[in-house]
Amino acid sequence: MEKSVTDAINYRRSVRVYKDTPIDAEKVKQCLKNAALAPTSSNLQLWEFYHVTDKETLNKLTTACLDQNAAKTAQQLVVVVANKSLWKKRAKANIGFLNKAFDKPNLEDRLVKRKKMALSYYQKLIPFLYTDILGILGFLKFLMFQIVGLFRPVYRQTRLSDMRIVAHKSAGLAQNFMISMAAIGYDTCPMEGSDTLHVKKILNISRNAEINMVISCGIRDDAGIYGPRFRVPFEDIYHSI
Numbered sequence: 001m002e003k004s005v006t007d008a009i010n011y012r013r014s015v016r017v018y019k020d021t022p023i024d025a026e027k028v029k030q031c032l033k034n035a036a037l038a039p040t041s042s043n044l045q046l047w048e049f050y051h052v053t054d055k056e057t058l059n060k061l062t063t064a065c066l067d068q069n070a071a072k073t074a075q076q077l078v079v080v081v082a083n084k085s086l087w088k089k090r091a092k093a094n095i096g097f098l099n100k101a102f103d104k105p106n107l108e109d110r111l112v113k114r115k116k117m118a119l120s121y122y123q124k125l126i127p128f129l130y131t132d133i134l135g136i137l138g139f140l141k142f143l144m145f146q147i148v149g150l151f152r153p154v155y156r157q158t159r160l161s162d163m164r165i166v167a168h169k170s171a172g173l174a175q176n177f178m179i180s181m182a183a184i185g186y187d188t189c190p191m192e193g194s195d196t197l198h199v200k201k202i203l204n205i206s207r208n209a210e211i212n213m214v215i216s217c218g219i220r221d222d223a224g225i226y227g228p229r230f231r232v233p234f235e236d237i238y239h240s241i
């Protein structure tokens with residue numbers, strides 16, 4: 001039986017040594033389907049998941065993960081990729097979805113209005129925000145919004161660096177994956193420590209995409225968790241206003 005959300009969150013730890021026991025790739029894939037249900041900015045879903053089970057590729061990726069313990073004994077690896085350059089394709093997919101969703105006879109005025117607004121969002125606002133040339137347009141938009149922002153609240157995250165953060169922020173929410181794995185008794189370790197250029201070469205990932213993290217997967221060995229969980233006191237990070 002699957003654990004409850006709270007139990008799964010408590011069970012999840014970063015595991016650095018896995019047992020020799022194989023894990024079911026289909027179950028891991030199902031957890032990735034759960035990951036894909038996480039929210040993403042503008043529902044653009046600027047992410048891709050590479051699920052690696054092939055032994056040779058696993059070995060190559062372990063080297064690219066700087067021979068970290070968390071990768072060495074992993075049964076499978078998942079590479080989460082943030083791919084900002086997919087925005088046009090994803091905006092088009094959203095437009096297609098909206099046209100279908102609102103394709104009903106005698107649509108109420110309120111829904112006609114909603115459809116128009118949603119379509120305009122993907123047809124006008126998203127291209128405006130995501131179109132950039134070497135960061136120059138993004139910077140000009142940023143300056144423009146700084147001026148507008150003197151008079152009213154505006155969206156300011158338009159620079160190339162901001163847009164990268166937006167894509168990574170959403171990809172990071174693939175944390176759903178690790179919780180889903182924990183729910184079925186599978187373990188994971190998110191890894192930032194990797195040579196991302198090598199990871200991209202091994203998996204033939206496009207130049208424009210960026211590695212968000214590599215997640216090792218398996219079943220925890222008794223020595224797989226290095227120590228008790230440490231968190232700073234909750235009061236230090238919690239602000240009730």
Ligand SMILES: Cc1cc2nc3c(=O)[nH]c(=O)nc-3n(C[C@H](O)[C@H](O)[C@H](O)COP(=O)(O)O)c2cc1C
Pocket residue numbers: 012013014015016068070189190191192193194213229230
């Ligand atoms: C974005 C990110 C990158 C991380 N990179 C690594 C890594 O490269 N190697 C590693 O062993 N652990 C890595 N970790 C795991 C953290 O060290 C771990 O989450 C933290 O110590 C808390 O432990 P816990 O996950 O068991 O609660 C990473 C975690 C996150 C969220």
